[in-house]
Amino acid sequence: MSRGEEEQIPLYIPDAPHRPGDSSSFEPWKWHPEDLKKPKFDCDANETYEHAVGLVRVLDDNGEALGEWNPNLTLEELKLGLEHMVRLRIFDDRMMKMQRTGKLSFYMQSFGEEGIAIAQTMALNNEDWIFPTYRQPGAQFVRGRDMVSMICHCIGNIEDNVKGRQMPVHYTYKKGRFISISSPVGTQFSQAVGVALASKYKNLNEVTITWIGDGASAEGDYHYGLNFASVFKAPIILNVVNNHWAISTHYNIASGSNNFATRGLAYGIPCFRVDGNDFLALYSVTKWARERAKMGFGATHIEILTYRAGAHSSSDDPSRYRPSNEHEYWPGGDPILRLKEHLIKNSQWTEKEQEELEEKIDEEVITAYKEAVKYGDLANGPYPSSDTIFTEVYESVPWHLQEQWDEMKKWSVE
Amino acid sequence: MVEMNMVQSVNSALDNMLDKDQDVLLFGEDIGYFGGVFRTSDGLQEKFGKHRVFDTPLSEGGIAATAFGMGINGLRPVVEIQFADYIFPAYDQIVNEIAKVRHRSGGEFWCPITIRTPAGGGIRGGHHHSQSPESQFTHTPGLKVVYCSTPYNSKGLLISSIESNDPVIFFEPKRCYRGPFYGDPHNVPTWKNHSEAEVPEEYYKIPLGQGRLALEGDNCTVIAWGTMVHVSERAIIESGISCDLIDLQTLLPWDKDIIIKSVRKTGRCVIVHEAPKTSGFGSELSASIQELCFYNLESPIQRVAGWDTPFPHTTEWDYMPSTSRIIGAIKKTQED
Ligand SMILES: Cc1ncc(C[n+]2csc(CCOP(=O)(O)OP(=O)(O)O)c2C)c(N)n1
Numbered sequence A: 001m002s003r004g005e006e007e008q009i010p011l012y013i014p015d016a017p018h019r020p021g022d023s024s025s026f027e028p029w030k031w032h033p034e035d036l037k038k039p040k041f042d043c044d045a046n047e048t049y050e051h052a053v054g055l056v057r058v059l060d061d062n063g064e065a066l067g068e069w070n071p072n073l074t075l076e077e078l079k080l081g082l083e084h085m086v087r088l089r090i091f092d093d094r095m096m097k098m099q100r101t102g103k104l105s106f107y108m109q110s111f112g113e114e115g116i117a118i119a120q121t122m123a124l125n126n127e128d129w130i131f132p133t134y135r136q137p138g139a140q141f142v143r144g145r146d147m148v149s150m151i152c153h154c155i156g157n158i159e160d161n162v163k164g165r166q167m168p169v170h171y172t173y174k175k176g177r178f179i180s181i182s183s184p185v186g187t188q189f190s191q192a193v194g195v196a197l198a199s200k201y202k203n204l205n206e207v208t209i210t211w212i213g214d215g216a217s218a219e220g221d222y223h224y225g226l227n228f229a230s231v232f233k234a235p236i237i238l239n240v241v242n243n244h245w246a247i248s249t250h251y252n253i254a255s256g257s258n259n260f261a262t263r264g265l266a267y268g269i270p271c272f273r274v275d276g277n278d279f280l281a282l283y284s285v286t287k288w289a290r291e292r293a294k295m296g297f298g299a300t301h302i303e304i305l306t307y308r309a310g311a312h313s314s315s316d317d318p319s320r321y322r323p324s325n326e327h328e329y330w331p332g333g334d335p336i337l338r339l340k341e342h343l344i345k346n347s348q349w350t351e352k353e354q355e356e357l358e359e360k361i362d363e364e365v366i367t368a369y370k371e372a373v374k375y376g377d378l379a380n381g382p383y384p385s386s387d388t389i390f391t392e393v394y395e396s397v398p399w400h401l402q403e404q405w406d407e408m409k410k411w412s413v414e
Numbered sequence B: 001m002v003e004m005n006m007v008q009s010v011n012s013a014l015d016n017m018l019d020k021d022q023d024v025l026l027f028g029e030d031i032g033y034f035g036g037v038f039r040t041s042d043g044l045q046e047k048f049g050k051h052r053v054f055d056t057p058l059s060e061g062g063i064a065a066t067a068f069g070m071g072i073n074g075l076r077p078v079v080e081i082q083f084a085d086y087i088f089p090a091y092d093q094i095v096n097e098i099a100k101v102r103h104r105s106g107g108e109f110w111c112p113i114t115i116r117t118p119a120g121g122g123i124r125g126g127h128h129h130s131q132s133p134e135s136q137f138t139h140t141p142g143l144k145v146v147y148c149s150t151p152y153n154s155k156g157l158l159i160s161s162i163e164s165n166d167p168v169i170f171f172e173p174k175r176c177y178r179g180p181f182y183g184d185p186h187n188v189p190t191w192k193n194h195s196e197a198e199v200p201e202e203y204y205k206i207p208l209g210q211g212r213l214a215l216e217g218d219n220c221t222v223i224a225w226g227t228m229v230h231v232s233e234r235a236i237i238e239s240g241i242s243c244d245l246i247d248l249q250t251l252l253p254w255d256k257d258i259i260i261k262s263v264r265k266t267g268r269c270v271i272v273h274e275a276p277k278t279s280g281f282g283s284e285l286s287a288s289i290q291e292l293c294f295y296n297l298e299s300p301i302q303r304v305a306g307w308d309t310p311f312p313h314t315t316e317w318d319y320m321p322s323t324s325r326i327i328g329a330i331k332k333t334q335e336d
């Protein structure tokens, strides 16, 4: 094909700021807990511009809780939040170990992001709907899901409530209003608007919360979700979890701007950016958004700024594409340590109590694990019956599936 | 010739084409710096530069649309959809736009793009890392559809696809990237010492529209593509029945001659694919074979396919066509 005569200017292609072999660094945060005030619940989108380009924080660098956004949680609530985060981290460690022995086919950790779903779910009411991605399993602990049943799903045994049909971490927990997770990224984000509008239509005082990754925010579903939520004033909390990475792809390849929060402003939705490793800030912003939704003013859009400390999944080796210890440089630190240090600082907690908590949870996870493998695991079976391939495809089994089902029984490898 | 697995052979085809034609660009999710989640573009960004091989936002619709635009403006993009299951956000762009632009513009614009995508089951991928959606594209006029099965044919077919001035959907059976799959999940061979793993490092082509006779025999014609070529090969050997095994390679337009010739000889036919049976590409072949070879057929054509259900996770070996099901079908063709 023909080309211009000028010396060729190659395409502009962005890259991650640091790759293996580079030393990591992040700009020091210029945001402080007392910077931002709470807007009115019926505010216009443009009144939240500062909240979108700034960062909502409660815990300062010294572990002090400051400013208007401090949710002033009771000690009981704070300890519960800490406990659930520790629970998730220890649970994840155990699952990763089991994955390596073949007891699960695959696993995805929440490492470094434990606070997000836990703080946000704690800020909601039990009737509110949760439409998660694979990185918000922690919400289930808040909603009281039995850990044994979570493990049974992950190891695909006969007690898996989704009957071995989906890969691990694709939980479903309707009792806790935790909606079934699907692999195609982003789809939940726009669907969640429908969930929220249904609640509204039924005149129920329920709010829906959903999340999407920085990477997946490039999918159309993100934009459908924002637009429908805006047009119909859906009672919904729309979160983008910016953990810097989508597998090997840095967020500056997901978006040409380095801010995800402000995108909602163009849709007329109030926007916040929040410190994703600050349990109190997450709780507080979510509570505000829930209040706004409940009052009928519609959606809130939140960028949760964090760093994916672990590998994308058990199949991933991040040392191939980023400096291996980069998460240690993240100005937001570790969500568990930050809440712990805050409590210790206020003389509400001690290192010893923390140790005891970790031992207790470790015990809890091991006990749950032992119980779960009694019902089988992926390496050794028993598995859900192969009949589960044919059930629940439709409400009832049509003739052509019945014929195939009968055919399968002739050849079953069980 | 050197020995390659199918990751290396695909990489080699991309390497040759980037080298040969500066209008060839590679892009997709995680394919640039990282070299792809299956490593098929490993080293190519470093070799050819970021403006030739690059990562995109996580947006299959955006990838396909951008490829469309580049294609009609004279470039020859080769894009990757990370898993065939994730091609659907791009479906509108592919089916309504890419496939039809030559026709709708009276031949003024066309789209010489290749959409590569790993497909098929056998990796414990559950619903959304296992599907084989070829018939969703063979039902679309304007597309060519290719499904490779070995290191040797993946390279030759991929080069032909990239050089095609029509858009090509190129399926790579991910279960076979590192070795053929013979239907036994506990036996994990590599491509080592396999005759189809001898691959020239240089440019070569296998024409689109031609099947490959993988085994020769007299009593039945078995037609398969992708991973099922290898499962069928093992089944044929175990059945003890002398069969032609046709690796179809290109599904659209498919090789009518090789099939007619074989079915006229054997009078019996089994079609094997992973995708669900109903409206699978086997239905098209079966209907055409009875139109073309009705008087040669000695028994009803058999289809061995995935069930008409979502692809399962823990029970995937009960879903994927097994050697025993294929043997059963071959034997059935011998009954009447
Ligand atoms: C539609 C679709 N395309 C591609 C994939 C493969 N994939 C799974 S997760 C992922 C990265 C997601 O990154 P992000 O949205 O940032 O979420 P994170 O993993 O960081 O939580 C990709 C590309 C997918 N699951 N779905």
Ligand SMILES: [Mg+2]
Residues within 6 Å of the ligand: A213, A214, A215, A241, A242, A243, A244, A245, A246, A247, A308
């Ligand atoms: Mg991410």
